[in-house]
Amino acid sequence: MSLSRRRFMQLGLSSLAYFSTAATTPNWIVRTAHAMQADCFSSDKILVILQQSGGNDGLNTVIPRSDAIYYDAATRPTIRVPQGSEIALDGLNGLHPRLANLANWYQQGRLAVVHNVGYLNPNFSHFVATDYYEYGYTPDLVKPTSGWMARFYDNHCQGAPDPDALLMCGCGISNVPDSMNGSTRYTPPAVRSASSYSFATASDRDLRLAAINALNAPGTVDPNLEFIQRSVNVAEASTADIANAASLPALVPDGSYPAGSLGDGLKLVSQIIRGGFGTRVFYVSQGGYDTHANQIQTGDPLVFGDHPELLRDLDAGLHAFLTEMELSGNLDRVVVMTFSEFGRRVKENGSRGTDHGAANCMFVLGGGVQGGVYGGQPNLDPSSLVNGSLAHAIDFRSVYAKFMQDWFNGDPVGAFGQQVYDSVIAGELPQLGFLRSTAAGARSWQSYQ
Amino acid sequence: MAWLDPYAGAWGEEEAAHLARRAGFGARVAELAALAATDRATAVDSFVDFPPVDQALEDAILALPDTTDGLRIKDPVRQNDLVGWWLFRFAKTNQPLQEQFALFLHDTLVSDFPKVATSITTSVNDGNDGSLAGQRCTTGTLAPDPNRKNRILNRMLRDQTNLFRVDGFGSYVELLKKVTRDPAMLFYLDNATNVVGKPQENYGREIMELFSMGVGNYTEADVKAVSRAFTGETVNNLCQADYPFTHLYDATKHDTNPKIVFGDSFNLPGPGEDTDYVVELIANWVSGADITPFHATLPATAIYMAWKFIKWFVHEDVPMDHAAVGELATFFRDSGFNVRETLRTLFNSAFFYDAAYRYAMYKHPIDYCTMALRTLGLEENGYAGTYASNILTMGMGPFNAPNVAGWNHGKAWINSGTLITRFNYANRLSGTGIATDAWVDAILASGEVANESDHAGLVEYFRRRMIQTALRPEEEAALAAFLDGIQSGTGSTTTKYRRKVRGLVHIFMTLPRYQLK
Numbered sequence: 001m002s003l004s005r006r007r008f009m010q011l012g013l014s015s016l017a018y019f020s021t022a023a024t025t026p027n028w029i030v031r032t033a034h035a036m037q038a039d040c041f042s043s044d045k046i047l048v049i050l051q052q053s054g055g056n057d058g059l060n061t062v063i064p065r066s067d068a069i070y071y072d073a074a075t076r077p078t079i080r081v082p083q084g085s086e087i088a089l090d091g092l093n094g095l096h097p098r099l100a101n102l103a104n105w106y107q108q109g110r111l112a113v114v115h116n117v118g119y120l121n122p123n124f125s126h127f128v129a130t131d132y133y134e135y136g137y138t139p140d141l142v143k144p145t146s147g148w149m150a151r152f153y154d155n156h157c158q159g160a161p162d163p164d165a166l167l168m169c170g171c172g173i174s175n176v177p178d179s180m181n182g183s184t185r186y187t188p189p190a191v192r193s194a195s196s197y198s199f200a201t202a203s204d205r206d207l208r209l210a211a212i213n214a215l216n217a218p219g220t221v222d223p224n225l226e227f228i229q230r231s232v233n234v235a236e237a238s239t240a241d242i243a244n245a246a247s248l249p250a251l252v253p254d255g256s257y258p259a260g261s262l263g264d265g266l267k268l269v270s271q272i273i274r275g276g277f278g279t280r281v282f283y284v285s286q287g288g289y290d291t292h293a294n295q296i297q298t299g300d301p302l303v304f305g306d307h308p309e310l311l312r313d314l315d316a317g318l319h320a321f322l323t324e325m326e327l328s329g330n331l332d333r334v335v336v337m338t339f340s341e342f343g344r345r346v347k348e349n350g351s352r353g354t355d356h357g358a359a360n361c362m363f364v365l366g367g368g369v370q371g372g373v374y375g376g377q378p379n380l381d382p383s384s385l386v387n388g389s390l391a392h393a394i395d396f397r398s399v400y401a402k403f404m405q406d407w408f409n410g411d412p413v414g415a416f417g418q419q420v421y422d423s424v425i426a427g428e429l430p431q432l433g434f435l436r437s438t439a440a441g442a443r444s445w446q447s448y449q
Numbered sequence: 450m451a452w453l454d455p456y457a458g459a460w461g462e463e464e465a466a467h468l469a470r471r472a473g474f475g476a477r478v479a480e481l482a483a484l485a486a487t488d489r490a491t492a493v494d495s496f497v498d499f500p501p502v503d504q505a506l507e508d509a510i511l512a513l514p515d516t517t518d519g520l521r522i523k524d525p526v527r528q529n530d531l532v533g534w535w536l537f538r539f540a541k542t543n544q545p546l547q548e549q550f551a552l553f554l555h556d557t558l559v560s561d562f563p564k565v566a567t568s569i570t571t572s573v574n575d576g577n578d579g580s581l582a583g584q585r586c587t588t589g590t591l592a593p594d595p596n597r598k599n600r601i602l603n604r605m606l607r608d609q610t611n612l613f614r615v616d617g618f619g620s621y622v623e624l625l626k627k628v629t630r631d632p633a634m635l636f637y638l639d640n641a642t643n644v645v646g647k648p649q650e651n652y653g654r655e656i657m658e659l660f661s662m663g664v665g666n667y668t669e670a671d672v673k674a675v676s677r678a679f680t681g682e683t684v685n686n687l688c689q690a691d692y693p694f695t696h697l698y699d700a701t702k703h704d705t706n707p708k709i710v711f712g713d714s715f716n717l718p719g720p721g722e723d724t725d726y727v728v729e730l731i732a733n734w735v736s737g738a739d740i741t742p743f744h745a746t747l748p749a750t751a752i753y754m755a756w757k758f759i760k761w762f763v764h765e766d767v768p769m770d771h772a773a774v775g776e777l778a779t780f781f782r783d784s785g786f787n788v789r790e791t792l793r794t795l796f797n798s799a800f801f802y803d804a805a806y807r808y809a810m811y812k813h814p815i816d817y818c819t820m821a822l823r824t825l826g827l828e829e830n831g832y833a834g835t836y837a838s839n840i841l842t843m844g845m846g847p848f849n850a851p852n853v854a855g856w857n858h859g860k861a862w863i864n865s866g867t868l869i870t871r872f873n874y875a876n877r878l879s880g881t882g883i884a885t886d887a888w889v890d891a892i893l894a895s896g897e898v899a900n901e902s903d904h905a906g907l908v909e910y911f912r913r914r915m916i917q918t919a920l921r922p923e924e925e926a927a928l929a930a931f932l933d934g935i936q937s938g939t940g941s942t943t944t945k946y947r948r949k950v951r952g953l954v955h956i957f958m959t960l961p962r963y964q965l966k
Contacts, residue, residue: 053852124654124672125664127854174844175857176864189865192842197866200873201955202880207934208952212872212959214927220961224809228863228961235865287851292651293639294567306567350647351639356654387669 040153040160041167041280045368045407048269048282048321048336049149049179050262052314054289055126056340057307058360058390059378062113065094069346069380076348079296079307089113093373097302098311101319102363109371110322110331111363112434116375117399118359118392122342126290126356129341134178136397136415146182148397148415149281152404154183155414164278165189165237171272172265177283187230189238192261194246194268198239242268245275251327256320258313262286266321274328280408286314289340293351305352314338318365331367335407335435338363339396345388346380357389362399368407370436398428406435452773452800453780460489466917467807470966471762472496472796473545475820478913493796497789499544501615506542510534518834525603526596528562528848533837535610535847539819540828540836547614550792552815553761554613555847556855558628558660560606560637562848568636569602569694605633605694606848621754621786622732625660626725630696632684638853641683645704648676655853657731662749663769666736667711674708678715678727711736732786741770743778751778751786758795764806765859773800808918811862812966814843817871820966821958824914827883835877842870863964875958879951889950901946904932907953915957924960931956 060079063086064070071083086094087103093113095103105111119138123129132138136148144151149168157163168180170190180188191197201208216232248271250256257263265284272279288310296305318336325331343360359378375394384391397420401412413421458464465484469476473496476484484492513523520533542548594600609631616624628634629652635641638652653676657667667675681703685695698720707716710727711734717723732750743752755777756769767774781791795801812820818836822828840846844867850856878884892898897913898906908928912920920928935949957963 123664124669125658126852127658128664170864170866174842174864174867175851175861181860187864191866193866196842196873197869199869200876202876202951204935204948204952207931208955210934211927211931211952211956214930215924215956215960217923219923224811224965225961227860228868228964231863231865231868232959232961235869238865239869288563290651290852292649293642349649350644351642351649353639353642353649355650 040157040163041408041410043409044333046273046280046282046330046334047403047407048266048284048334049177050318050336050338051177051283051285052289052310052338052340053130053285053287054291054340055129055342055344055356056289056310056360057291057295057354057357058115058340058343059346059380060295060301060307061096061099061311062089062115062361063094063096064092064378064380066092067377067380075346075380078352079301079348079354081301085302090373092377096308096311098308099315101315102365105319105322105365106371110367110369111365111371112369112374113372114362114364114374114394114399114432114434115378116359116390116393117339117362117396118342118390119395119397120392122358122386122389122392124342124356124358124387126341131178133339133341133396136179136400138395138397141420144182147177147179148400149179150181150183150186151415152408152410152412153186156404156408156410157185165234166241166272166277166279168281168283169269169272169279170283171268172261172263173283173285177285180281180283187227187234189234189242191238191242191268193264194242194271197242197246199235241275241277242272245271245277248274251324252320256316256323258316260286260313262313262317263320266317270321270324273330273334274324286310286317291344291353292349292355293353295348295353322365325367333368335364335366335368335403337399337403339399343390346385346390347388355388358386359390359392362396364434368436370434372434374432374434394428394431395424398425398432401425402429402432402435405429451776453776453794453798455797456489456799456802458799458802460492461485463807463918464489464802465492467802468492468496468796469545470816470820471801471810472792473549474539474816475824475966476917477824477826481917490797493793496546497793497796499547503542503544503547506538506544509541510537513537518831520833520837522833524600525607526599529837531562531603531606532840532847532849533833534607536815536818536836536840537833539815540822540832546792547618550617550788551610551613552847553757554617554624555610556761556850557757558613558624558634559850559853559855560609560631560633560848561850562602562606565605565633565636566598566602568641569598569605601694605636609633618789618792619787621750621781621788622728624788625656625732626728628660629656629679629724629728630682630698630721632694632696635682635684635696640679643676643680643682644702645677645680648673648680648704650676652676653679656728659854661731661753662734662736663740663753665738665740666734666744666749671710674710675727675731677704677706678708678710678723680704682721682724741775743770743775747775747778748782751782754778754786755781755791758791760858762792762795763801764810773798808962808965810966811859812964813856813858813862814840814845814867814871815847816966817843817958817964818874821875821878821915821954825878825954827878827888830883830885830888832878832883835874835883839870839874839877843867843874868964871964872955872959875955878958879954881951884951884954886947889947892950893946901942901949902936904929904936904949907932907949911953911957915963916960924962928953928956 060081063081065086069075081096085097088094089106102111121139134147135144137144163186168188170176173190174192176188176190216229218229220226257267262284269282291306294305295307325334339362340360342357344354344357348354378390397416404410404412462481462485465481466476510523521530522534522537525531525534539548616627638655639649640652643649650672654672658664681699683697683699685697707714710730715726717726733748736744736749738744756774759767780794784790822832845856897910931952932949935945
């Protein structure tokens with residue numbers, strides 16, 4: 001049965017009514033409908049994945065403030081963050097001055113930094129490296145056919161009922177991220193702009209929508225057509241929810257979210273969460289981190305230039321989002337994980353920029369986070385570098401596994417295989433104590449039956 | 450040669466329509482009839498052979514008013530103006546392969562608006578008012594122009610696509626040499642700041658990874674050496690009249706130490722000689738990498754580009770080790786990397802017409818929008834603003850690829866949000882502003898529809914333009930139900946007729962099959 005059809009029955013609405021409910025459906029009806037659905041993710045926990053696309057310069061994000069090599073004139077003569085201008089987290093680490101709000105969240109114990117995340121034999125291509133992070137594999141393995149979150153879902157939710165159409169969501173982006181793609185049972189939606197996420201008809205609305213609905217009824221054998229029909233069904237089943245969510249008023253002043261894809265995405269994520277919808281995994285993206293040149297403006301490493309401005313937007317967006325989560329009582333069930341396909345070279349190049357690097361830092365933020373710095377300190381010693389870049393100490397799959405195991409109460413083995421779990425993940429998990437929650441007390445989806 | 454053998458099967462409207470959907474933007478009814486009535490080779494030639502400049506199109510652009518549907522197409526200032534300029538070209542071109550392939554090259558040799566804009570902002574210091582006081586330029590006179598930076602930016606990106614149109618159909622190696630020196634590219638991948646002693650690797654890496662060979666055929670040491678070979682290739686942003694931003698080879702910034710690429714040590718004395726030499730090295734490098742069996746004997750660039758041609762024109766899921774890729778790569782190398790002859794061979798091949806590939810590719814958003822405009826005859830009717838404002842949300846804004854690898858194709862075009870945007874674009878096309886009463890009523894006068902209540906005739910009218918193969922029973926049933934629904938309602942015969950036609954425009958574009966080509 002198609003998603004939309006199953007949901008028509010649950011809601012007791014005709015297919016045409018479904019199209020046209022949009023913003024007029026009271027939220028409590030929508031919430032009731034969602035609450036009726038079993039959720040294999042085992043609890044009401046939510047993960048927000050935030051992509052920093054292009055390769056974030058982690059060494060200018062979390063500054064190793066006691067490391068003489070970082071401040072050596074031969075390392076980053078123009079782009080280093082001058083000593084003393086960083087915001088100290090502890091004796092070893094400081095945040096870029098454009099991350100003042102995140103520093104406050106750190107002081108409240110709700111931000112964790114995970115250093116040295118990467119993988120063995122790093123690839124310096126954006127696209128190969130992005131594939132590793134999205135599909136959750138490494139150079140020694142064959143590329144899987146589905147993303148890491150899709151594999152987790154397929155394995156963890158075997159036998160579970162069909163999911164809510166909004167179980168996952170790409171927000172502020174016009175593509176479904178590869179990490180969520182490839183499930184055999186679930187097609188996630190992508191919502192670039194909530195305000196245009198509804199079917200428009202100039203006239204004869206009911207008749208036209210009935211025809212579109214009929215044309216996209218499932219049952220064709222052509223896999224290309226079937227994929228399109230499934231996507232249309234996802235759209236039909238999610239437009240009313242998105243419209244309802246987008247009608248929720250902000251809890252932060254206008255302009256708190258930065259303009260652009262990241263701000264639009266985080267704002268919508270907040271609305272969907274506050275609306276009480278059943279979405280468990282979100283994905284938002286901020287582009288522009290490929291800072292080969294003019295990473296800073298001449299003579300001002302702190303305020304202007306591509307990288308400080310990206311960090312400013314990141315800081316503003318995350319702060320607005322976490323504030324809305326706290327004010328709405330959702331903070332404890334939400335964590336945000338940032339990632340980038342690689343860090344950048346330890347030494348700057350001749351263009352006030354940095355070339356492609358390897359290991360990098362990640363942020364984990366939210367009410368369920370045990371704040372602090374994990375993964376050890378970055379080692380900038382030239383003898384320890386890989387192609388002039390930081391070597392990794394924590395495999396990124398271990399970070400993913402941490403969320404699978406201790407946030408969603410699931411089994412990482414299903415997504416990564418026993419061999420990877422035993423040889424890579426199991427040994428690293430004890431270093432990743434950045435979640436306060438434990439599996440204890442979490443419900444499995446079967447308890448909803 | 451097996452896959453590339455000339456196609457020997459039947460030649461008729463189905464085959465001609467397939468060719469037109471892939472090599473161009475679909476065939477209008479009269480065009481389809483003409484293509485089907487000739488032979489395959491002649492039909493292919495009609496797409497592949499064209500003069501470098503589509504003069505009628507250029508004249509049409511020059512004849513535009515200052516503003517078209519809210520866009521300054523004739524003299525672009527904002528990013529959307531430039532987008533509108535290209536979308537106008539897609540809709541109106543008389544040389545559709547030239548525009549389709551320029552889009553392919555734009556998707557391969559990417560430059561985007563925001564990055565080049567940032568570079569220009571860093572470089573252009575005059576305050577747009579013509580004043581040079583306090584600016585880096587202290588000589589010369591510039592006329593006041595509040596949009597100076599925007600015009601420079603638009604001109605650079607426009608000129609880059611013109612490079613693709615004019616030089617894109619000769620030697621791909623020569624095109625690579627030219628794009629290496631293209632001002633927008635020099636900014637986009639930062640080679641403008643790649644200088645001796647402080648090389649920076651952005652262009653050196655991407656030319657090998659994305660523009661020629663693909664990953665796995667070179668080492669990190671090769672990336673560094675290639676980058677050094679490109680030092681000194683930069684942009685002339687000196688204080689000449691109106692900031693020309695032309696290519697400049699700055700010998701003082703060039704690294705004159707030996708470079709070793711693929712084991713070949715070189716250091717050539719003349720201006721730009723290292724650049725040309727290293728591009729030739731890249732294009733001809735037989736890496737022997739364990740990627741496909743072809744890599745043992747063919748240049749990696751021939752393989753990678755042949756594969757990209759096939760993925761764009763035949764099917765996005767054809768794997769690199771498919772025998773057809775090896776055959777096309779062999780032809781491409783033997784032709785001296787000649788794009789025009791390679792595409793001619795591809796469009797004539799049994800491989801191209803294989804039944805498995807027909808209606809099996811997802812249309813990219815520009816296909817989706819452009820084909821509807823052209824085949825319905827709506828390209829005269831004020832679509833440009835709607836088109837430009839929707840294309841980005843469909844995921845394919847020109848000059849706005851997500852990154853240097855270009856757009857993701859195939860299934861990546863299709864999701865709930867992009868389909869809603871496609872369907873809403875269809876709805877806008879079907880509205881009275883674009884599908885005007887005169888346009889709607891002309892269908893009745895075409896002779897293809899007997900009268901306002903000839904439902905079968907109406908469905909057939911749109912089938913011939915939009916699907917060009919048989920409708921399936923469930924498709925016919927849904928369309929008939931829609932028409933019957935209007936017929937049985939209230940309204941005058943004329944009103945109901947117009948509602949039927951506009952509804953059919955919208956609904957045909959929501960057919961699952963209409964997302965395919």
